[in-house]
Amino acid sequence: MTDDRSPTPADEQRGEPTASGDAAPTDAGDEGADGDSEAAAEFTIADFHDASQREGRPVLTAAAVSRALEIPHEAATTRLEALAERGELQRHAVSTDPVVWYPTELEDLTDRERVVVFPKRREIIVDRPDQFTRAQLSQFAHLADGNGEQGYRYVVRPEDIWGTPHDSFEDLARTMRQALGQRSEKLEDWVESQWDRAHQFRLVTHDDGYTVLEGQSAEIMGNVARQKLDEEHVHAPISETEDWVQEGSEAAIKRILYEAGYPVQDHRELESGEELPIDLEVSLRDYQRTWVDRFAEAGEGVFVGPPGSGKTVAAMGAMAHVDGETLVLVPSRDLAQQWADTILEYTSLEAHQIGQYHGGRKEVRPVTIATYQIAGMDRHRSLFDDREWGLVIFDECQHVPSDVYRRSTHLQSKHRLGLSASPIREDDRQTEIFTLVGPPIGTDWEALFDAGHVAEPELEIRYVPWGDDEQANAYGSADGREKYRIAARNRGKIDEVRYLLSAHPDAKAIVFVDYLEQGRELSEALEVPFLSGETPHHERRRLLDEFRRDERDLLLISRVGDEGIDLPTADLAIVASGLGGSRRQGTQRAGRTMRPAGGALVYVLATRGTREEDFARKQLQHLGRKGMTVREQTVERDED
Numbered sequence: 001m002t003d004d005r006s007p008t009p010a011d012e013q014r015g016e017p018t019a020s021g022d023a024a025p026t027d028a029g030d031e032g033a034d035g036d037s038e039a040a041a042e043f044t045i046a047d048f049h050d051a052s053q054r055e056g057r058p059v060l061t062a063a064a065v066s067r068a069l070e071i072p073h074e075a076a077t078t079r080l081e082a083l084a085e086r087g088e089l090q091r092h093a094v095s096t097d098p099v100v101w102y103p104t105e106l107e108d109l110t111d112r113e114r115v116v117v118f119p120k121r122r123e124i125i126v127d128r129p130d131q132f133t134r135a136q137l138s139q140f141a142h143l144a145d146g147n148g149e150q151g152y153r154y155v156v157r158p159e160d161i162w163g164t165p166h167d168s169f170e171d172l173a174r175t176m177r178q179a180l181g182q183r184s185e186k187l188e189d190w191v192e193s194q195w196d197r198a199h200q201f202r203l204v205t206h207d208d209g210y211t212v213l214e215g216q217s218a219e220i221m222g223n224v225a226r227q228k229l230d231e232e233h234v235h236a237p238i239s240e241t242e243d244w245v246q247e248g249s250e251a252a253i254k255r256i257l258y259e260a261g262y263p264v265q266d267h268r269e270l271e272s273g274e275e276l277p278i279d280l281e282v283s284l285r286d287y288q289r290t291w292v293d294r295f296a297e298a299g300e301g302v303f304v305g306p307p308g309s310g311k312t313v314a315a316m317g318a319m320a321h322v323d324g325e326t327l328v329l330v331p332s333r334d335l336a337q338q339w340a341d342t343i344l345e346y347t348s349l350e351a352h353q354i355g356q357y358h359g360g361r362k363e364v365r366p367v368t369i370a371t372y373q374i375a376g377m378d379r380h381r382s383l384f385d386d387r388e389w390g391l392v393i394f395d396e397c398q399h400v401p402s403d404v405y406r407r408s409t410h411l412q413s414k415h416r417l418g419l420s421a422s423p424i425r426e427d428d429r430q431t432e433i434f435t436l437v438g439p440p441i442g443t444d445w446e447a448l449f450d451a452g453h454v455a456e457p458e459l460e461i462r463y464v465p466w467g468d469d470e471q472a473n474a475y476g477s478a479d480g481r482e483k484y485r486i487a488a489r490n491r492g493k494i495d496e497v498r499y500l501l502s503a504h505p506d507a508k509a510i511v512f513v514d515y516l517e518q519g520r521e522l523s524e525a526l527e528v529p530f531l532s533g534e535t536p537h538h539e540r541r542r543l544l545d546e547f548r549r550d551e552r553d554l555l556l557i558s559r560v561g562d563e564g565i566d567l568p569t570a571d572l573a574i575v576a577s578g579l580g581g582s583r584r585q586g587t588q589r590a591g592r593t594m595r596p597a598g599g600a601l602v603y604v605l606a607t608r609g610t611r612e613e614d615f616a617r618k619q620l621q622h623l624g625r626k627g628m629t630v631r632e633q634t635v636e637r638d639e640d
């Protein structure tokens with residue numbers, strides 16, 4: 001990575017970039033065929049690299065450069081010659097063939113990634129980042145857009161800095177320089193200010209056992225903590241920089257200071273609960289090991305990764321680290337059973353040590369799996385205190401209901417682990433998750449796809465015409481929510497589902513619907529059972545088991561199927577409705593197909609010319625930002 005470049009016009013439009021690595025394309029425009037010498041002088045090795053990147057080869061002819069950079073052939077030749085004169089290019093002439101050109105610096109032949117930093121907007125655009133760069137970037141920035149022609153767009157938010165795994169700002173700065181290939185002073189200054197904010201306060205355990213809130217200085221203590229907190233949270237001050245914390249108000253303190261922009265470092269000695277030796281009987285993947293190490297260091301955190309990436313298995317690693325009695329909270333009964341099975345399969349624990357606590361069973365054992373629903377009920381609150389839990393796991397923690405949140409704030413003295421496939425919420429749950437459970441511990445999704453642990457699905461939005469005029473007219477005269485309902489239940493989608501299923505005759509498919517009526521219509525048309533909230537438990541289980549055992553290749557499922565049910569290795573998902581849903585729902589649904597089997601396809605159906613189109617785009621944009629490819633296709637009425 002060598003050359004200094006001046007900003008291109010595109011850069012100027014975007015802001016004030018600083019560039020590292022090789023140059024971005026210059027405006028190799030279409031001036032006259034004779035290509036003046038000034039233009040030739042401005043032509044740099046970076047332009048040659050661009051051409052070779054576009055052509056997909058390192059060795060180019062003048063014709064190829066002319067094609068790739070859209071300049072006349074003669075101009076290409078002049079420029080190549082000028083570069084060769086400057087010693088940056090070598091030429092090789094083979095008697096009858098055209099001259100070929102290649103860079104003098106052979107290292108430059110390797111695939112280059114370009115990193116452009118926009119410090120003011122705290123954005124980083126990376127062209128073709130490799131896994132290492134992505135892993136480095138994900139430690140202090142998040143991928144905001146992985147789809148555009150502009151390359152990968154990363155944004156650095158305060159929360160990204162607050163949650164970095166580094167021990168010191170110097171370590172973080174080193175990671176940044178490695179990722180960016182240079183030092184961006186402006187960005188580093190801002191990051192340092194955020195780093196400082198996140199290290200102003202910490203909770204520690206006093207020798208006498210109680211919790212103390214420590215501020216970095218008397219000023220910050222006086223100006224922030226003592227302004228925001230009152231006697232409900234802290235007793236009298238111990239010193240200018242220390243307050244004695246009221247037992248049980250740790251979560252509230254963390255939340256208040258987080259909202260004030262000062263996340264609290266939690267350095268208390270956590271309880272490990274009643275001892276329970278747990279050995280892992282599976283070897284963790286590298287990234288799972290990193291998750292567990294980071295959890296072990298902090299005693300808290302949220303594993304964030306796409307469905308199927310191995311969060312549950314990694315959680316067994318966290319259990320083995322704590323070696324204490326564990327309470328697992330899950331969103332549904334099906335998931336409780338799945339957890340029990342996974343624990344048996346992957347750890348040394350035996351069936352009699354594992355209990356389930358929900359509508360069906362009430363067992364409190366050394367490892368107890370309870371549903372959020374029960375955990376939120378007053379009459380079951382003893383669940384939290386019945387045993388000396390050393391670790392509390394919140395599965396699908398973006399769903400911790402508010403009553404469970406309130407009830408479990410006093411669990412702050414235990415180790416806490418959250419699991420989540422989609423931490424982003426339309427509302428502000430991030431703060432709650434961060435303060436109740438802990439900071440996110442994650443891996444760049446694309447790195448997981450690349451490593452082959454999770455298969456990347458292909459996503460396609462299909463714009464489907466109305467099945468009949470009656471519905472189209474009804475849509476025209478309806479308003480508000482009714483419009484969504486009518487568009488969602490467009491009967492044209494039945495034909496489209498049929499068409500897609502017939503186009504993938506060997507695929508195991510799941511069709512999602514949001515409206516029971518539509519589910520029933522599809523069920524009748526496709527002659528498959530419809531799995532909804534009304535389906536009895538044993539029947540649900542039977543259908544899912546048959547699907548799992550390959551005795552059934554099609555499932556039609558309502559919103560109930562989005563979460564809490566493990567639908568393994570579907571290779572085709574069709575979302576027939578449900579676009580009013582959140583990004584989280586989009587992630588979940590696409591996620592159902594992201595099992596290690598590979599080759600998954602997701603189709604989202606939206607009625608043409610209706611608001612569903614926008615919803616589909618918005619919902620899937622989120623997945624696009626995660627680095628997946630989203631295609632769009634307009635369906636003609638006579639397509640099938």
Ligand SMILES: Nc1ncnc2c1ncn2[C@@H]1O[C@H](COP(=O)(O)OP(=O)(O)OP(=O)(O)O)[C@@H](O)[C@H]1O
Binds near residue numbers: 285307312314
């Ligand atoms: N270290 C490992 N070794 C072998 N198999 C693993 C490992 N980690 C995960 N798996 C397998 O990968 C699959 C997905 O793992 P897991 O259920 O932990 O993912 P998850 O992220 O919790 O998924 P979901 O979000 O859908 O609950 C499982 O079949 C599991 O057995």
